[in-house]
Each structure stands twice: as C-alpha cells, then as structure tokens.
Amino acid sequence: MIADDLKDFKKFTPKTLPREEPFVSGHRACQGCGEVLALRQVAKAIGTPMIAVSATGCMEIISSPFPQTAWAVPWIHVAFENAAAVASGVESGLKILVDKGRIPRKEIKVVAFAGDGGTADIGLQALSGAMERGHNFVYVCLDNEAYMNTGIQRSSSTPYGAMTTTSPAGKVTPGQTTWKKNLPAIMAAHNIPYVATASPAYYLDLMNKAKKASLIKGPAYLHIYSSCPTGWRHGADLAITVSRLVVETNIFPLYEIEEGRYTVRKNNQPKPVVDYFKTQRRFAHMTPDMLQTIQERVDRDYQRLLQMEGLTNPAVVKEERKVAE
Amino acid sequence: MAKRVGMEVSISISEAVKLANVDVISAYPITPQTHIVEHLSEFVSDGELHSAFVPVESEHSAMSAALGASAVGARTFTATSSQGLALMHEIMYLAASMRLPVVMSVVNRALSSPINIWNDLSDIMAERDSGWIQVFAINGQEAYDLTLQAFKIAEDPRVLLPVAVNLDGFILSHVIEPIELFEQKEVDPFLPPYQPVLRLDPEKPVSMGAFGSPEVFIEVKKQVEEALIGSQKVVAEVWKDFGQRYGRVYKPVESYQTKGAETILITMGSITETAMMAIDALREKGRQVGLVHIRLWRPFPFKEFLQAIKGAKTVAVLDRALSPGGVGGPVGLEVKSALFGKEERPYVAEFVAGLGGRDLTVETFIEVLDKAEKYSQKQKDFQYELIGVREK
Numbered sequence A: 001m002i003a004d005d006l007k008d009f010k011k012f013t014p015k016t017l018p019r020e021e022p023f024v025s026g027h028r029a030c031q032g033c034g035e036v037l038a039l040r041q042v043a044k045a046i047g048t049p050m051i052a053v054s055a056t057g058c059m060e061i062i063s064s065p066f067p068q069t070a071w072a073v074p075w076i077h078v079a080f081e082n083a084a085a086v087a088s089g090v091e092s093g094l095k096i097l098v099d100k101g102r103i104p105r106k107e108i109k110v111v112a113f114a115g116d117g118g119t120a121d122i123g124l125q126a127l128s129g130a131m132e133r134g135h136n137f138v139y140v141c142l143d144n145e146a147y148m149n150t151g152i153q154r155s156s157s158t159p160y161g162a163m164t165t166t167s168p169a170g171k172v173t174p175g176q177t178t179w180k181k182n183l184p185a186i187m188a189a190h191n192i193p194y195v196a197t198a199s200p201a202y203y204l205d206l207m208n209k210a211k212k213a214s215l216i217k218g219p220a221y222l223h224i225y226s227s228c229p230t231g232w233r234h235g236a237d238l239a240i241t242v243s244r245l246v247v248e249t250n251i252f253p254l255y256e257i258e259e260g261r262y263t264v265r266k267n268n269q270p271k272p273v274v275d276y277f278k279t280q281r282r283f284a285h286m287t288p289d290m291l292q293t294i295q296e297r298v299d300r301d302y303q304r305l306l307q308m309e310g311l312t313n314p315a316v317v318k319e320e321r322k323v324a325e
Numbered sequence B: 001m002a003k004r005v006g007m008e009v010s011i012s013i014s015e016a017v018k019l020a021n022v023d024v025i026s027a028y029p030i031t032p033q034t035h036i037v038e039h040l041s042e043f044v045s046d047g048e049l050h051s052a053f054v055p056v057e058s059e060h061s062a063m064s065a066a067l068g069a070s071a072v073g074a075r076t077f078t079a080t081s082s083q084g085l086a087l088m089h090e091i092m093y094l095a096a097s098m099r100l101p102v103v104m105s106v107v108n109r110a111l112s113s114p115i116n117i118w119n120d121l122s123d124i125m126a127e128r129d130s131g132w133i134q135v136f137a138i139n140g141q142e143a144y145d146l147t148l149q150a151f152k153i154a155e156d157p158r159v160l161l162p163v164a165v166n167l168d169g170f171i172l173s174h175v176i177e178p179i180e181l182f183e184q185k186e187v188d189p190f191l192p193p194y195q196p197v198l199r200l201d202p203e204k205p206v207s208m209g210a211f212g213s214p215e216v217f218i219e220v221k222k223q224v225e226e227a228l229i230g231s232q233k234v235v236a237e238v239w240k241d242f243g244q245r246y247g248r249v250y251k252p253v254e255s256y257q258t259k260g261a262e263t264i265l266i267t268m269g270s271i272t273e274t275a276m277m278a279i280d281a282l283r284e285k286g287r288q289v290g291l292v293h294i295r296l297w298r299p300f301p302f303k304e305f306l307q308a309i310k311g312a313k314t315v316a317v318l319d320r321a322l323s324p325g326g327v328g329g330p331v332g333l334e335v336k337s338a339l340f341g342k343e344e345r346p347y348v349a350e351f352v353a354g355l356g357g358r359d360l361t362v363e364t365f366i367e368v369l370d371k372a373e374k375y376s377q378k379q380k381d382f383q384y385e386l387i388g389v390r391e392k
Ligand SMILES: Cc1ncc(C[n+]2csc(CCOP(=O)(O)OP(=O)(O)O)c2C)c(N)n1
Pocket: A035, A056, A057, A058, A059, A080, A081, A114, A115, A116, A117, A118, A119, A144, A146, A147, A148, A149, A150, A155
C-alpha cells in the first residue's frame, strides 16, 4: 500500500529544498535546455543513495564525455532501448546481494532516465516488461517530443502538427500527422502503484512527485515535459515560459495516478492553445484549422481526465466541490 | 564425493549454475536452451537456490538486465540460442567492453531463415568478434565443467570478461549422459563468491558506459583485446587448478590420434566424438589420420593449435557455419590465417557441413577426410565445399 510507503513523506518547500546535487554542473547540454533542468530536479528530489541508469540520448551524451562525468552518484548507461531492463538488473542485483548479506542493508534508489524516443518507441517493450514484473525503481521519461540527440526526428511522442526533420512541413504534409502517444495512460494500464506527469516550470510539484515515486515500493513512472530550445526552435531563455504555458493551456495537464486513483491539478480557465504554439518555430507553419482541431482535442482530453478522476477518486472531487461552494 | 548420474545435459548445466551460487539469472525461453532456465527457475522456486530469477520479456532485455546486475556486483547467468542470441547481439559487445563478467550458455542452433530449431554454429559465429571468451563442449561432462569454470575465469580481476559456454543444440543439450556431479562443499573452495573490482556503489560512485570520443575509443578496444588475449593464461590456470582438484584435464586444443598423422581433421563441439569414431575406423585400415578439436575459440590459441597440427601434410576443417560470399566458414578462415606466412604449411581443405541440424555421421567424416587427401594430392585450388547438398 502506498499509504504506508508515504507515511513519512513531507512535501518540499522553497526553504526545504535539498542542497545535494546528484547531477552536477559542467555538463554539455545546450544553453537553456529544459530536459537537463528536469533531470537535475528529479535527481535532487530523490537524492542519495541513488544509482542512476540512462538510456542513450541527449542526457547521456551531454553528461558523460569520458573522462568527464556530471554524475556524482553511481551511474550506468548501456544502450538506447534498454534502460528499463538494465534498471531491472540493477534492482534485482541489489536486492539479492542485500539478502545474502554481501552489501549493507541500505535503501538505494534506482532511477532510470530515458527520452521520449527511448521510452515511447524503441524502449517501450523493455519498459512494459519491467513495469509488469514489478521492479522497485523509478522510470523517468524526459519528453522533448522528438529524437533530439540524432537531430530532431519525429517520435510517437511528437505532437500533432510539429515540424521535425522526419515530419517536415512540406507542400503536402503539415508536420507531424499523428497524435502524441499517451504514455502515462499506457503505464497506468500496467496497474503500477504510481504514475505522474510533471513540468519543470512547476518545480516543487515535480520534485514532490519524484520524491513520492522514489518512496513508493514497486515501479513508478514519471512523464516529464522537457523543452528543447534547439529542436523546438525557441529562445534559450524560454524553457520555463513554454513549460508553464503547456500546462496553462491544458496541452500537458499535471496529474498523478496513485494505485489507479487520478488526481488532476485543476485548470478550469485554460489559456487558448494558440498562446503556446506561438512560442516555437516548430509550429510556425500551422494553420488556424489545425489549431482549431488541436484546441478541440485538448479540451476533450482534459474533460476525459476529469472524468477519470471522478470515476477513480470521488473523494477528491467531492472535496473540491465543497470548497467551490 | 562427486557422484556419477545419468542426466540430461541441460539439467546438468542448471546444476552447475546452482553450485556456482549465482546471484541473478535473467531468462527468456527459446528452443533448445529452455530446459536450462526452466530448471533454474524450479530451484529458485523450491528455495534450493537463493537467486533473483528475472523472467524478462526478450533476450535483448535478458542481456541488458544481466549487465545491470553484474554492474552492481552480482554473479550473473543467462542462456540462449539462435534468434535469441542474435537479438542480444547489440548488448554482447557492451558486456565485453564494459568488462562485466556475465556467464552464458549458448545452446547452438541455426539462425533463420528458414526457421529451424536444430543445430549448427551460425548463432555464435555471428558473435565471434564481440570480445567474449568462447569455449565449446564436446560432451555433457565438459558442458557441466566448463560452466563452473566459466565463472572463475570471467570474474578473475585480470580478466573481467563475459564467457559463452557453447554446446550443441539437441545433440548435446537434450541427451542423457553419465555426468559426475559435484557436491557444494567440493565446489566452494574452487569458486568463492564474486569479488567485483568496481561496482555501482553509492559509497564510491563510478560512471559506467560513458561516451567515448575518437580520442579514447581505440584505447578502450585495445584494453579489451589485451584482456581477452591475456585471459588465455588465466584459463590455463583455472583448468590446471580444476584438473588438480577433480582430475579432469582441459586444454585449449585437444589432439586425438595425431601421432604420425599425415591428415588432420579439425572440429569443434560435440561432433568431435563422432569424428573420433571415423578416425578410429580409418586408423584400423592403416590410414595416417588424426583429429584436433578446438575447445577455446576466443581467444584463439594460435600457439597450441599450430603445435597440434605440426607435421601434418593435409588439414581438413569442418565448419558448421557459412560465411556466404567468403572463403567458407569461420574456423577455416582462422586456420588458414594461422598458417599463412608459415614456411612449412599443410594443404588446407575447408568443408562446411551439418547446417540446420543435417546429420553428421561417421561416414560424413570419412568422406571429408577422403576428399581432403584427394584434393591435397592434386593441390586443388578451391575455397570450400558444402558437404551433403542434395541436388534432387
Ligand atoms: C538501437 C539504436 N538505434 C538508434 C540509435 C540512435 N539514437 C541514439 S540517441 C537517439 C535519439 C534519442 O531520442 P530520445 O530518446 O527522445 O532522447 P533525446 O535525445 O531526445 O533526449 C537515437 C535515435 C541508437 N543509439 N541505438
């Protein structure tokens, strides 16, 4: 039961933020990278002792150019599609070595990091397997909505309309023609104890979710919106702005699914989606029709999320209604 | 004391893995490997083996999880065949380069297509250059012994490389053979628990699997290659230790009836015992023939091999994998390279046979030896011959 796991959980406040940095400065991410910011926030929230596992991708490349490393905690990278499988092995190995008395009995947090390509596409099988088997680790998808490390190719997490190098805005097709795969829903369907979405603009919310994820026994999945100025074509000073707008427009709602119970961070007066699309040149070609289609879809998806909350977590809904009245 | 029992070879391998007190087993089913991990799963389920059994969702993940477990300092085992090994291919190279001493049984089976579950060596030969130590068993006892030895070799601080113990699918894995099984107390002094040099330890953080620029890449590869070549010394030590303790002696290449042999047949794996019968039959007829079988395939024991075939006029190589568009099979290629540039070198006749489980009988080996001698007399200029192809 996650209630037991979380009985000592205290939310972070700006005053109680840990000083410790498992992921240190000096890495080689682009200026203004939102993905590395999210990574740092997660690492800081979870803290030590931690073993981190990375999939191939931007965050792995920028953090480990031999002989340098940005990881102050033990870290392993093996390949692109297997972070969840490597983490399965790390977790199983630690557990049995503790059981056999060969390493000290100490709770070591295992955290796997991968991009959206490494999660939603090539790594989905390994992730599904690890979640289904119930390993005790946190899996963090840092979603910058494309294969950035290889030069901005589309993934199944690229949003409808976005221009990438393999979903260009040409004369016939207007950027990405498919809708973003709903990874948190797929993870929730694995009946794991904890799934959450987060955005680094809401850093306390993000860090609290990361901390919770690490305290809960069993698999936990965090899906974190991670802006990429290089791939999205926005100013290096805009990471926080876009990371906030995406939530304020309900394009990327913040919610948690705890043992199947949804809790949604409410935003009943959302900004129009166009406010968000204006900020990035990957959307520069989009027509009013496309924006209208997206607006309808965003509204519908948000309502569905609230319905899920109503179905699974009536207590929260009742509470909120009382407050409103 | 060790007792001799009739047992399926796959099961005996699980017994060896159990005696090794392995910490983590990652497993995915594929014929003909499956019996090994099934039996290990039973041990774990019955509490006879204190291990984590990770029933992964693919072989790619089996190897990946094995690396993760090995990186925290766990003794780690997995097993596979054919398509499963091919799916692991990407991670095979990483296991060696990251110096993670995983042990794997490879129950050799043909690679598709056509899909075929029977034996040849095409699966492991595609991993030839992965940096793994690779040994081949000719019978059940060897498969059992080599599995135990593999952990000691892999985990030696001078080695730290993964080891693949190869055994032929079905014709070895599924037969019942008399096997001398050890007791735990006999094995423990030979194989103490794994003491990793480096592991993922919060007290002493390390980064494993870093990004290697052109300035460092070759040096890493050179280190792996030196460790692999250097492992032959450790392999020899472990085999000597094993021989002294238990009385069974292992060598990187073995000779059979090679004294005065003018023609020597080269084999690997369980076909060797059938080939020995062919040698006996021909010797009885007064033919000067012998056999050399290669047990240690990687690192290739050049010195011992050249010594073993010394004096032969003709060498017949029997490969069970084909390099299409090349000079035959990998063993022939290795043998020819080993001899190239030597002043006195025998005529090498390269044959490929037994693909996808086609039966190799005593007659096949006699045919191969006859042909080798005939071609040698004529100094026939040919790359290789595929044996047993039906034209109709
Ligand atoms: C098996 C395999 N296929 C392809 C690649 C090439 N590759 C490396 S990183 C990468 C993109 C990573 O994208 P994502 O997971 O979204 O992470 P990001 O770089 O965007 O953070 C690709 C395609 C690879 N390393 N391995």
